[in-house]
Amino acid sequence: MKNFQDEKQRDLSINKSDGTNKFLTTDQGVKINDDNNSLKAGNRGPSLLEDFILREKITHFDHERIPERIVHARGSGAHGFFEVTNPIPELTKAGFLQEKGQKTPVFARFSTVAGSRGSTDLARDARGFAVKFYTQEGIYDLVANNIPVFFIQDASKFPDLIHAVKPEPHNEMPQAASAHDTFWDFISLMPESMHMIMWVMSDRAIPRSYRMMEGFGVHTFRLVNAQEESVFVKFHWKPKLGTHAVAWDEAQKISGKNPDFHRQDLWEAIEMGNFPEWELGVQVVPNEDENKYDFDLLDPTKIIPEELVPVTIVGRMVLNKNPDNFFAETEQIAFHPGHVVPGIDFTNDPLLQGRLFSYTDTQLSRLGSPNFHEIPINRSIAPIHNNQRDGHMRQEINKGRVSYHPNSLGGGCPYQAKIAEGGFASFNERIDAHKVRERSESFTDHFGQAKLFFNSQTPEEKSHIVKALRFELGKVETTAIRVRMLGLLSQVDKELAEKVALGLGAAVPPVLETPINKGVSPETEENGTQEPQTAESSVESSQALSMVKNPTNSPTIESRKVAILVSDGVSEASVMNMKNALKKEGAKGCVIAPHLGSVLTDTDNAIAAEFSFLTASSVLFDAVYVPHGLGLNALAENDDALEYLNDAYKHCKVIGADGEASEIINSAPFAGKITNDDGGIILTSEIAGEGFAQKFITAMTMHRFWQREPNLYN
Ligand code: HDD
Numbered sequence: 001m002k003n004f005q006d007e008k009q010r011d012l013s014i015n016k017s018d019g020t021n022k023f024l025t026t027d028q029g030v031k032i033n034d035d036n037n038s039l040k041a042g043n044r045g046p047s048l049l050e051d052f053i054l055r056e057k058i059t060h061f062d063h064e065r066i067p068e069r070i071v072h073a074r075g076s077g078a079h080g081f082f083e084v085t086n087p088i089p090e091l092t093k094a095g096f097l098q099e100k101g102q103k104t105p106v107f108a109r110f111s112t113v114a115g116s117r118g119s120t121d122l123a124r125d126a127r128g129f130a131v132k133f134y135t136q137e138g139i140y141d142l143v144a145n146n147i148p149v150f151f152i153q154d155a156s157k158f159p160d161l162i163h164a165v166k167p168e169p170h171n172e173m174p175q176a177a178s179a180h181d182t183f184w185d186f187i188s189l190m191p192e193s194m195h196m197i198m199w200v201m202s203d204r205a206i207p208r209s210y211r212m213m214e215g216f217g218v219h220t221f222r223l224v225n226a227q228e229e230s231v232f233v234k235f236h237w238k239p240k241l242g243t244h245a246v247a248w249d250e251a252q253k254i255s256g257k258n259p260d261f262h263r264q265d266l267w268e269a270i271e272m273g274n275f276p277e278w279e280l281g282v283q284v285v286p287n288e289d290e291n292k293y294d295f296d297l298l299d300p301t302k303i304i305p306e307e308l309v310p311v312t313i314v315g316r317m318v319l320n321k322n323p324d325n326f327f328a329e330t331e332q333i334a335f336h337p338g339h340v341v342p343g344i345d346f347t348n349d350p351l352l353q354g355r356l357f358s359y360t361d362t363q364l365s366r367l368g369s370p371n372f373h374e375i376p377i378n379r380s381i382a383p384i385h386n387n388q389r390d391g392h393m394r395q396e397i398n399k400g401r402v403s404y405h406p407n408s409l410g411g412g413c414p415y416q417a418k419i420a421e422g423g424f425a426s427f428n429e430r431i432d433a434h435k436v437r438e439r440s441e442s443f444t445d446h447f448g449q450a451k452l453f454f455n456s457q458t459p460e461e462k463s464h465i466v467k468a469l470r471f472e473l474g475k476v477e478t479t480a481i482r483v484r485m486l487g488l489l490s491q492v493d494k495e496l497a498e499k500v501a502l503g504l505g506a507a508v509p510p511v512l513e514t515p516i517n518k519g520v521s522p523e524t525e526e527n528g529t530q531e532p533q534t535a536e537s538s539v540e541s542s543q544a545l546s547m548v549k550n551p552t553n554s555p556t557i558e559s560r561k562v563a564i565l566v567s568d569g570v571s572e573a574s575v576m577n578m579k580n581a582l583k584k585e586g587a588k589g590c591v592i593a594p595h596l597g598s599v600l601t602d603t604d605n606a607i608a609a610e611f612s613f614l615t616a617s618s619v620l621f622d623a624v625y626v627p628h629g630l631g632l633n634a635l636a637e638n639d640d641a642l643e644y645l646n647d648a649y650k651h652c653k654v655i656g657a658d659g660e661a662s663e664i665i666n667s668a669p670f671a672g673k674i675t676n677d678d679g680g681i682i683l684t685s686e687i688a689g690e691g692f693a694q695k696f697i698t699a700m701t702m703h704r705f706w707q708r709e710p711n712l713y714n
Contacts, residue, residue: 005081007381008105008134009321015376016324026056066331067366068117071162072128074176075111076210076263077330078270080319082106082133082280088314091231091284092223094343095422096135097314105134107377108319109333110210110266114165115176120255121262122246123176124205124468126196129215129237130335131317137422138382141339142235143359147204148216150300151193153443155354160186179475188484191446191532194492195301198453201468202461203245203547208622209265211276211559212244219337219352220297220304222345222427223284228419230427232285232297232347234304236311240277242553244703247651248468250619257617267322274559274586275320281311294535295449296442300351302449305539329377334363342419345427369393385414448535450492456545460706466496470503479506487512491534548706555701558586562700563621563648565641566593566609570629572601574658574688578625581693587700589625592616594638602629613640618647623700628659628687636664646670652704654680656696658688673711680705 024032032053039051047054069075084102096104111128112121127146132139151161164186167173174180178200187193199205207213215237224230246254254261269276283304285297295302323329336359337352346352363372369392372378384396387403402410417423454462469489473482487509490497497508512532543549562582564575579589593599593609601607610616618624624644626635635641648655649670657665662683665671674681682696699705 003101003103004134004136004381005103005105008107009079011134011379011381012376015328026053027060028056066368069111069366070362071113072111072130073117074115074119074121075109075128075330076266077107077109077323077333078266078276078319079321079323079329080106080108080275080317082131082315082317084315085279086312086314088223088282088312089225091225091233091282092343093226094135094140094223094341095137096133096140096341097343104136105381106317106319107132107134107329107333108317109330109335110213110262112176114162114178119176120259122206122251122254122259124178124200124248124251124472125176126200126205127207127210127213129213131215131237132333132335132339132378134381135341136382137341139339139378139380140341140344141335141337142215142217143335143337143355144215144217144235144237146207146213146215147196147199148214148218148234148236148303149196149199149449150218150351151187151196152190152351153192153299153301153439154350155352155358157190158351158354158358161190179472181476181478181481184473184476184485185478185481188481188488191488191491192301192443194446194450194488195453198450198465198492201465201472202453202457203247203464204243205468206245206248206251207262208244208246209241209269210262211266211269212239212241214238214243215278218300219349220285220347221352222347223282224343224345224427228425228428230287230345230429232287232290234283236281236283237278237317238281238311238313238552240279240316240554241556241558242703243547243550244553245547246619247704248464248471250647250651253617253619253647258620261620266319269559270319270322272559275318277316277318279313280315280317281313283309283311285309294538295445296440298347298349298440299443300349301443301446303545305452305537305542306544307539307542328375332367332372332375333377334359334367334372334375336360336363340424342422342424348431371395387414444533445535446532447491448533448537451534452537452539452542453545454493454496456541456543456549458546458548458706460709461546461548462496463709466499466503469496469500473500473504482506483509491532556586557582557622557697557700560587560622560700561620562587562589563616563618563624563644564589564591565613565624565626565635565644566591566599566607566629567635568599570599570601570607571627571659571687572603572605572607574627574629575601575607577688577690578627578656578693578696581690581697585697587622587697590616590621592644594635594641613638613644618644618653619651621648621653622703623654623656623696624648625655625696626657626661626664628657628661636667642668649673649708652680652706652708654682654696654699654702654705656682656688656692656699658684658686658692660685673708675711678705678708680708 024035038054039048081103084100087098087100089098108131112123112125114125115123129144129146131142165178165183167175168182217235220232220234222230223233338356371391371394374395387405389403419425473485476482482504486497486501490508501508543551582589590610591607592611596609596612598606598608645668662685680699682699684692
């Protein structure tokens with residue numbers, strides 16, 4: 001079997017350029033003798049129009065920016081490969097899914113949705129999870145999110161949704177945030193958004209890392225096999241490191257301390273050889289089961305619970321190379337759910353159908369030309385021959401006089417491919433219907449799966465949803481919007497609505513006043529409304545929906561970071577013990593001192609400080625360790641150092657200390673709150689040995705000790 005893993009890198013290499021040991025030139029290739037002074041009439045005189053070098057340089061600079069993406073503007077990407085582990089030729093004829101071990105190059109881009117290009121990574125938001133597969137049969141894009149459902153059922157509402165969530169148009173505030181009136185005004189009038197709202201108010205919307213997110217194709221797609229038989233399919237990405245989040249208070253602080261937190265995490269992991277990895281899974285529904293469920297497969301506000309249809313893993317994706325140039329690759333990459341290969345096809349999901357129009361259209365304005373497919377990062381590694389011609393920035397030089405089909409002058413070339421030759425033919429689905437602007441009755445359940453999601457959460461996860469809603473709705477200034485939202489929440493869960501109401505100092509309204517638009521009735525030509533329904537889900541609770549209970553979360557601390565606080569006199573044995581133990585697990589201990597440079601250990605050796613207390617922060621680490629050592633009294637009195645511990649405690653992270661350092665914990669402001677159940681505090685009055693480091697590491701595999709929270713806030 002031939003592997004095409006490196007094919008895309010080979011393809012990109014022809015466009016790469018490196019100025020090392022080269023002359024500086026103009027864009028026309030003329031060597032430049034002076035790049036520091038413009039051409040002037042005398043050294044104190046005016047600049048001359050003739051200065052083509054100056055004009056070229058400034059003109060290029062003036063045009064450096066292109067429009068940012070209208071959504072998903074903030075993102076980061078990387079190259080890698082997809083490898084088949086469990087081929088599915090019986091389900092699809094897609095060439096890249098046929099053989100075990102087969103590898104296909106990919107580029108993945110992760111993003112937030114609402115914020116602009118320079119906004120923080122840690123906004124409460126869905127995350128984009130878009131993967132471009134450079135297959136032998138052309139480009140396949142899986143343009144997914146880290147949440148398996150969407151806010152709306154019909155693409156016609158997408159511009160409204162985005163107008164509502166983006167900064168308000170009169171004052172361009174707030175940036176990268178949904179906590180404002182226009183967003184919740186819209187949501188409170190769109191009950192179909194309630195399932196997605198549950199996800200967005202959960203910790204899924206504040207991931208610890210792009211490497212620790214699930215991905216979902218959202219829509220039901222079709223797979224088509226060589227016999228032209230089709231099944232329905234939902235796509236899942238499952239992260240090898242498990243699905244993890246940060247706390248909301250932490251997210252807000254990270255936004256200030258390091259707004260590039262996720263971008264940097266992805267970049268550094270790849271640079272350090274900790275290649276991010278996901279499994280690709282499919283949920284498959286036979287064609288004849290289309291109407292079997294209590295929800296409509298075409299409704300993008302619904303999941304298929306994994307209890308009903310398990311996820312079958314078909315392959316894995318590994319990201320192993322950072323881009324060479326952010327603009328050329330991450331910014332110019334153009335995804336499109338309509339980029340499919342034979343063997344993958346669409347369904348009639350009305351959200352998907354609208355997307356099929358939107359993505360090409362947006363590239364035309366963002367990248368400026370129908371030739372965006374020629375930009376190196378978008379270029380297919382499968383050969384391209386057609387009669388599309390010309391346009392802005394055309395790269396290809398098409399030979400010959402023929403640019404039409406059918407033709408005889410060109411010998412009929414390029415010629416059409418039969419299905420057996422790999423020609424794409426849409427699945428032969430029968431459609432016999434009236435043209436209507438209507439929604440199907442099967443789309444009216446807006447609360448059933450919102451309930452399922454809420455019921456599947458642990459008590460701590462539920463309390464995070466309550467707090468997120470109190471925060472978001474608390475920022476809403478219009479009382480009527482808050483009350484309408486409380487009405488909708490009460491349809492999901494009475495207690496949830498009441499707890500949110502308590503935080504808002506408001507009451508849950510007795511009746512729901514939010515009907516939905518059913519569309520124009522062809523008989524009366526009047527706008528009908530339809531009461532939203534709550535279907536009884538056949539599944540009451542689903543483990544896969546909870547991050548804490550998620551069965552695929554592996555107990556690894558690989559690539560996690562631990563803050564090791566030191567000062568002069570610190571025990572070298574303690575520091576090295578912990579650093580080495582963490583290294584063995586693939587994690588990293590970072591030495592943080594009162595100042596940069598180095599500190600002297602108890603054995604008079606110098607330990608280099610990676611950060612000072614000022615240049616790092618507790619929220620940038622997964623756990624904090626204070627080793628035994630002299631000078632710790634000074635540390636205990638250092639507010640910056642104490643903040644590491646306070647925040648780590650508040651954000652339910654592991655804290656460890658040995659020897660006299662354990663005293664610091666006992667004198668910390670949170671000391672009185674520590675209970676015996678608090679498994680995340682690892683202390684010993686002895687100087688730490690290997691056993692201590694192991695205990696610390698085992699505690700870290702739990703990720704967070706959310707059980708601390710009730711104590712924290714009471
Ligand atoms: Fe979209 C970008 C995912 C609904 C219109 N979308 C975009 C990206 C992702 C998604 C991951 C960023 C791709 C990248 O990194 O460049 N979008 C989704 C998902 C949706 C969804 C999972 C629902 C299931 N999107 C959706 C609708 C529309 C759009 C209903 C329009 C009718 N999306 C766009 C867009 C973007 C985009 C305006 C902006 C930049 C781009 O396409 O290339 O066309």
